[in-house]
Amino acid sequence: MKYRLGDLARISSSKRIYAKEYTTSGIPFYRGKEIIELSSGHLVSNKLFISKDRFNQIRSKYNDVPEKDDVLITAVGTIGETYLVKSRDLPFYFKDGNLIKLSKWNRQIVSPEYMYYWLNSYAGKMAIKKITIGSTQQAITIGELSDIELDLPPISEQGKIAQRLSILDVKIDNNKHINANLAA
Structure with missing residues (x-):
């Protein structure tokens, strides 16, 4: 059945954090670069932080901080990671x-893990490419991302697909760690 991505999840960005709000410790603060590193299975190389007070202020006032199974997508420069x-x-x-967040999933219709894998599939990458704007500095918008249409298999089938792909990801991750240890 065909669905709009915006009907499957809440699509949003974050509240503005200014450079003057960066601290030397506290809550990690990620930009596109750090999300690309995490998505590639690497450790974050450049650690930025915001204060716990600022983070808690955002959490209590807006109830909009990242949670397990949210999907973050790079939206400027390197698109679609x-x-x-x-x-x-x-x-x-x-x-x-720099980043767009998909959260608060309609779990009766879609599995967050399945959507993560779909967004990384050829079909997902092409759908994102179609909505990319700009020539010098490419970007995607929340509105355009919300309007992406996709066919979804039944939720039970999504779970099976995501589980199989997850097993492969674990094996790949383990091999990366083994290679890193061998190189050291």
Whole structure:
């Protein structure tokens, strides 16, 4: 059945964090670069932080901080790199404009893990490419991303597909760690 991405999840960005709000410790603050590193299975190389007070202020006032199974998508420059938020990464916050967050999934219709894999598939990459704007500095918008249409298999089938792909991801991740240890 065909669905609009905006009907499957809440699509949003973050609240503005200014450079003067960066701190030397606290809650990790990720930009597109850090999300690309995490999505590639690497550690974050450049650690930025915001204060716990600022993070808690955003959480209490807007109830809009990353949670497990949210998907972050790079939206400026390097377009369409995705990251499925894992419990081990929480808490963190992210840069507005550079990243778009898919959250609050309609779990009766869609599995967040399946959507993560769909967004990384050829069909997902082509759908994102079609909505990319700009020639010098490419970008995608929340509105255009919300309007992407896709066919979804039944939720039970989505779970099976996501589970199989997840097993492969774990094997790939393990091989990366083994190679890194061998190189060291």
